[in-house]
Amino acid sequence: MTRCVFIIDRALPPGLVANTAAALSMTLGKLRPELVGCDLQDADGVGHPGITSIVMPILVSDADGLRALRRNAAEREAEGLGVIGMTDVAQRAKSYDDYSRRLAATRQEELRYLGLCLHGPAALVRSLTGSLPLLK
Structure with a gap:
């Protein structure tokens, strides 16, 4: 059985x-x-x-x-876990090309x-x- 959850930073404003x-x-x-x-x-x-x-469900952390x-x-991906991340680098990018350049120049530990x-x-x-609690 497949399960999917979203986990969003609770400090973000509603629009983000x-x-x-x-x-x-x-x-x-x-x-x-x-x-789908x-x-x-x-x-x-x-x-x-x-x-x-x-x-x-949408959870918060x-x-x-x-x-x-x-x-x-990331340590569990070999067990069939899929992981998708949305970072501050993506959020600030003005285009996908800009995102690609910024991401390539950012180390993993620098990503938020x-x-x-x-x-x-x-x-x-x-x-x-x-x-984790549900988004309210």
């Missing part, structure tokens, strides 16, 4: 929380297209593109917690994670995120 979750969702949809349901129609025949077919979680999650998306075996995802 939404932006971070949206950016992570775009990448998740690219990596795991099977998580088929297109549907309502009773009037109006089409509705497929949306997520699984529950995706602080900056240090996100850094530690990213490090711990605004949010993470973890996806994979449910027990594995829960083992890393089970103690």
Whole structure:
């Protein structure tokens, strides 16, 4: 069974929380297209593109917690865990080319994670995120 969670820095303002979750969702949809349901129609025949077919809670942590979680999650990728990160470098970039240049010049320990998306075996995802609170 697949589980997916988003973990966002609780210090972010609401707009950046939404932006971070949206950016992570775009990448998740690219990596795991099977998580998006088929297109549907309502009773009037109006089409509705497929949306997520699984529950995706949004949890919160602080900056240090996100850094530690990213490090711990990286150690579990061989077990089938997928890890997507949204960093301050991405948030400040003016274009994807700018992001590419900035990221290439930034060491891992210098990155500040605004949010993470973890996806994979449910027990594995829960083992890393089970103690984190929901975004309220």
